[in-house]
Amino acid sequence: MERVSGGLSPKRTLDALRGALAPQDALILLMLLVLLRHEADAERADERGDRRGAAEAWDRIRRGSWDWEAYEVVAEAHRGLLHWERQYFRLQEPAGLRGVRTGGLAPLVDCVAAARDTVEFFEACLELPQTRAKGGEYYTPPAIARLLIGLLEPRTGESVYDPVCGSGGFLLWAHQYVEANGGRPRELGLYGQDASWVAVQTAAMNLTVHDAYARLEGPSSTLTDDRFRDRTFDVVVANPPFNQAGWDEGGYTHYDHRWAYGMPPPGNGNFAWAQHVVSKLSPDGRGALLLPTGAATTAKPAEQGIRARMLEADLLSCVVELPAGLIPHVRNPVSLWLFSRTKKPHRTWGRADRSGQILLIDARETAATIGRGRHTLPDEARERITSTYAAWRGAPHGTPYADEPGWCRSVPVAELAAKEHDVLPSHHVGATAAVPVVADAEEEAAQLTRELLGLFATSRRLDDELCELLRRW
Template sequence: MNSRITQRELESYLWGAAVVLRGLIDAGDYKQYIFPLVFLKRISDVYDEEHAAALAIYDDDELADLPENHRFAIPAGCHWKDIRSVTENIGTAVLKAMRGIESANPDTLPGVFGDGDWGKKNLLPDATLADLIEHFSTRTLSIANLPEDELGNGYEYLIKKFADDSGHTAQEFYTNRTLVHMMTLMLQPQPGESVYDPTCGTGGMLISTAAEVKRQGKEWRNLRLYGQELNYGTSAIARMNLFLHGITDGHIAHGDTLARPAFLNARGGLQRFDVVLANPPYSIKAWNRDAFAKDPYGRNLWGVPPQGRADYAFFQHIAASLDPRAGRAAILFPHGVLFRREEAALREALVKSDLIECVLGLGAGLFYNSPMEAVVVTLRAHKSAGHRGRVLFINAVNEVAREQAQSFLREGHQAKILDAYRKFASDDGFAAIASTADIAAKGYSLAIPLYVDSNAGVADDDATDVDTALAEWREAAAASDAAIADVLTLLCQEVQA
């Protein structure tokens, strides 16, 4: 049991827990039970490891249990071995242990285990929970056996597997990691900077910044990471995910970013950040447009988005959250934000703000389990003199690989895109520079084909109409596909119920 765990062994071990639950609960619910148990097992095993190290020094159990020898406190009756010894009402015992640990660590762990319904025996009978606990008991998740990076990678693997297993709705907690990595490289986070994700899901974008700074051999532990997530269970997973990656100075808030932004300054205004990475939810309709129209944080600086599409509400929230000197952002959107007619006035104000640095068009499938083509828009609060009044357009629609029904960016794709981004220069058929006046001449549309690979031999006005119509058709088709997938998922769930 006490031996170094390889990455393959870890993945098999973690996915084995899902096999125990398969057929008993919906795949989309695996995460709210398996992630908390992994975290409870980890902190129990690390507590024992810390106890053994302290005991070797003090040769006294009571001294070895002093709080200063442990990262987290585990009260009596709340350790993994305590719940393993329970044979009846196991779910109640698990919940009691989790709440006890949260209460004993009020500064770091309140609510970290989420809101899973552990006492529901028709969903999780004692026999199933016992099997799950015994499965996790087959390995010792100490730091010696499994360093933080490796367990964190295993956690990311499990997040992706759950996303694969649970279908279209998985986008709320999973964003393609090769794309996240490239977005991180575009913004180049530095030691000591603040990093923010207003719709953070399971925290993958925040973790990516720390991993990149660490990969470069720079000090990564002083990054200040902030995220907000609407789904309570997902926000709890994000907090666990940060801890399991060795990130202790992370701030994950639960709540609605548009209605109640969690991070405010001393004057009650929005906190400003050096780096913002985001994949906001696509075109949500259920949001409080009236409140945004009189937003107390001044986030409606370009106007009020239509009720049916909140994309520009998130867009403006991010713009208002940028540090005026160092602030830069990379945001993953559907292509529609670049050209939809109902957002024309908002887009014009955005262009005139001169915040846009780059519009990067990507291939299909990089939105999780969706055929939709993605676009990354980067913002920069303080552009260099040579970049002011100019926007870089990159058409990387062909820079994508697809294997086993998954789309991703190979290293070569990322390198080509990053090279064009950093050069900030025209590259025939791939990249183009447009001035604010150029964009104004095209009705403030940001549709990439208007600037890169324009239709040869077609009048400008006709080309604009053709490209915009084609882009709108693609957007509508992708949205229709997504809606059909959602309906089919619901029908399948009803049949299974």
């Protein structure tokens, strides 16, 4: 039987409750119990602490009289999480608990009690199909979260913001990235907002079981109700809904200050998200945004105009074309856009001045299959992307950068302007990138002369062949 950390897996446990509770309600209740167990374990491990509310509540639920109804179990959990809820917010109770007897919830309690590792167990919960916000997926696969955070390189003392935070994966990976690189993760400011109340709650619980904290806002749409309106951040990262229609709620944000590069069309929110990310960057800030590949090439006037003006403002530093199937609800390839407030040498950028240039990386062929119709980005692909970007920036730990035909190319913004500001990497990193980089003007002239002489020779040969064909005719 499938197990996680010594107990039944979350999936098997929820299957056992089928019919007693709706799948979404059962999952929320399961994660609530995991949070309570985590807080109870933390209280017991803190010998000097005087708080025992979570531990006592967890013990009462485990022993509990099975004559209780399910909503009474939730009420007991709330009492045990009183201190936690003062830090965050009161957790919303799952709907549909009335009339469900506690005996029917025994598998949930037993499953959480048997888990040896609450972190691993909670992560397994996040991978379940029920883990969805209303209207779309809110769980970003770890491979994608690690890639974006690795490219942005958050540091001790910086602020990290996710305007559509979902389950909090980007914020959590930022915390873990700083810790893994010898920093002080508790000095990292984490901020998030989401339109889904389920997502905001899930993010708070997810961060807690991983011993991290973030300031979370919602439920409200960032595009129409920015809860961090007067703030900018060192790192901004987002995986928003793609091609979001009706994002402006009937023109509510038509004159918003964020649309400095053009009013996004109401039928598609891609460039609303792009401009929101840019508006939140601090003077040395950097941002990462996942978008459908169509955003890189669209010729629709409003969207193309915004893309052109953002390029001309030199805000876009890199576009990575990723494989299809990496995100569960998106079958097509996606593109990763990296923004920088400045591309001149500075502490969080590197030694290379890349003003007026954009790095394009074609990583479409890097996916690994992990199941039927499912793909992931393997570690070697993620490391190649991050090392290429680091080399291009002249990062202290990077190697010297060079264009690689079929993989990457540093393209002048002026060249992209002549091609309708198309920034899709696969349109630019092929034969064009094979032109060798020359040392100086004299060598460049010699190279061009050789190429021209070769073209003359080819022309003479074709003329001879054509004359011969005409004589035979």
